[in-house]
Amino acid sequence: MGKINDSKPTASCSGCFAWGLLPGRFCRGCYTYGQQHAIGECVGCRRQVPVDEKYGYCRLCRAQATWAIKASGKASVIEPYLRQVTWQQLFFANLQRPKNGGPRVGKPGRRVLKMPLLPEPHRVTTTSTQLTLFTVTRDFRRFDRELHADPANPWLIRARQAARALGEARGWSRWITSDVNRALVIVLSGFREGESIRYSELFPALRVRGLPVVRIAEVLDRLGLFTDDRVPAVDRWLERKLDGMPPGIHRAVEASVRTLLDGGPRSEPRSRHTAWAYLGEIQPVLLEWSSRYDHPREVTREDIIAVRDAVTGKQRQSRIVALRSLFRHAKKNGQIFRNPTIRIRVPRQTGGVLQALVQADIDEAIATASTPDIRLIVALAAVHAARPKMIRTMQLDDVDLGNRRITVGGHVRPARLRHRREDRHPLGSF
Known part of the structure; x- marks a missing residue:
């Protein structure tokens, strides 16, 4: 019999009409009943279903007779109650046995099955647990390797394995690996199950020793031992x-x-x-x-x-x-009733009159542009009014030599491109 899939929709059993999650067309009880008995006409409900050879009743009629015996409150044989079955009480599937195992649901008067005792070495013992009264911030700056180091701590061993795997994936040098191991010894030598290490505890102790705080936090976070309590900037x-x-x-x-x-x-x-x-x-x-x-x-x-x-x-x-x-x-957001800034205008500022450059300023700019890259920058700014960001983001594809065009700031402009050095302006021509 297959395992019941929790994602499968509920349905009705074809044998006993029980409603619930079924492994197939039949519930578990009807499937087992069908494996043990042949198909025939039920004496009670007249259906062609598996029936028992002794009385000729199907599982649904036998279940109804069993419930009638339980309702009477006394133990009895099933045959008289089978003859009295004239109707059927529908029920939910898989209620005869608990879903996760356990003893069968027996008839009234049947001795309850006792669970076997575990052997003495495997008996489970319950110990008391000390509840946390308040949390004290750890001060790792007081760590002394000779007094406090505990290389056998299981969490330290796990953290070293995680750091080794992370270092191989990230390509850490042997110096970084050594610093990470030193920091893990400081942080996890006295670590106990259920604790958490906060960033505010890591930073002062590791920074004063020149150890990598970010890498240690990443290793601890992979093990679920890290709490980032930093306040956002x-x-x-x-x-x-x-x-x-x-x-x-x-x-x-x-x-x-x-x-x-x-x-x-x-x-x-x-x-x-x-x-x-x-x-x-x-x-x-x-x-x-x-x-x-x-x-x-x-x-x-x-x-x-x-x-x-x-x-x-x-x-x-x-x-x-x-x-x-x-x-x-x-x-x-309903925090005020009236906006006091409505219809408050700011007088438009009149800009200054643009003044033409005098020849001395032009000569100074030409003399300063001593290298080809500076000449190009000055030409783009002077001829095409290109701003610094436009010049920084320009690509070689922005210059179309064949069509004599140049793209500046997303705008295509005509350009006068000359390649012969002897007829070129000191600033170039674009």
């Missing part, structure tokens, strides 16, 4: 920037900055430099408001205009953009 940065603000402003600003960093519902994450710039720009303003207000909803339109007019130039626009981002997020 962004959390430390936020806590430092928001220090001194009341809880209401603190929560609103932190939620806005984390949305910029990680994104949110219908909001894509922004660059980390954007979040740094926004918070750096408005932090002095928030600290000034914190002395008067406890929540962003108390900030008025006049406050926004005042902090806008307190600065000039590009900083004025940057401050308004950062405040708009903060209050827009607070309004979207």
Whole structure:
């Protein structure tokens, strides 16, 4: 009889109609009953199924008669109850024997089977366990090899085997392998089952000895013995920037900055430099408001205009953009009732008039461009206004000699390409 697959859907047995997980068309009881008896017409239910030779009843009718005997509360022979079967009580399959083994379910009055006792050497004994009252941080800096080293510790042996396999895969030198073994002896000599080693415990002890912290953490993590309790750098940065603000402003600003960093519902994450710039720009303003207000909803339109007019130039626009981002997020998440930055404009800054270079500046640039690569950079910047990033990312395929074209910053431009040295401009021609 095959093993029952837990992923197989439930079904009804073709023999006794029992419902459950079946190994095939029949439950285990009907399969065994069919192996022991021939097929015939059941006296009780008139079906063509395996029946016993003595009484002529199928397994379903015999099960119904057995349940009638149990309901009567007294032991009896089965034949009178077989004749009284006029209906069938359906049941679930595989209830006659526990799923994971164990004694059979016997009839009332049958002696209960006793489990054999284990031999004396294999008897299981239960020992007491000391519960953890509190956790003390280990100080591996006090490790003394002569006093504390335990090369026989099973966890140290396993860690050395894992480090050896990892070193072979990563190509560690014998110096790195030696440092890793030294660090494992320090960390795992006194290790016990169920403990965990934290990063805050590893770093001070290994760094002062010049041992590799990252590699040790990787080996311990492979064995499931490592806990990284480091606080993310962004959390430390936020806590430092928001220090001194009341809880209401603190929560609103932190939620806005984390949305910029990680994104949110219908909001894509922004660059980390954007979040740094926004918070750096408005932090002095928030600290000034914190002395008067406890929540962003108390900030008025006049406050926004005042902090806008307190600065000039590009900083004025940057401050308004950062405040708009903060209050827009607070309004979207129901932290404020009204956005005070709405319809506050920043006057457009008039740019300076571009002045033409004088001949002295041009001559100085030509004299400085003494090598071919510098000449190329100056020509791209002067003729095609290529920015530094465009010049750094240019490839040889961007120059099309046959069609006299050049691609700068994704834009194809016509170029005057000359190869003869005697008629070439000192800066080249592009």
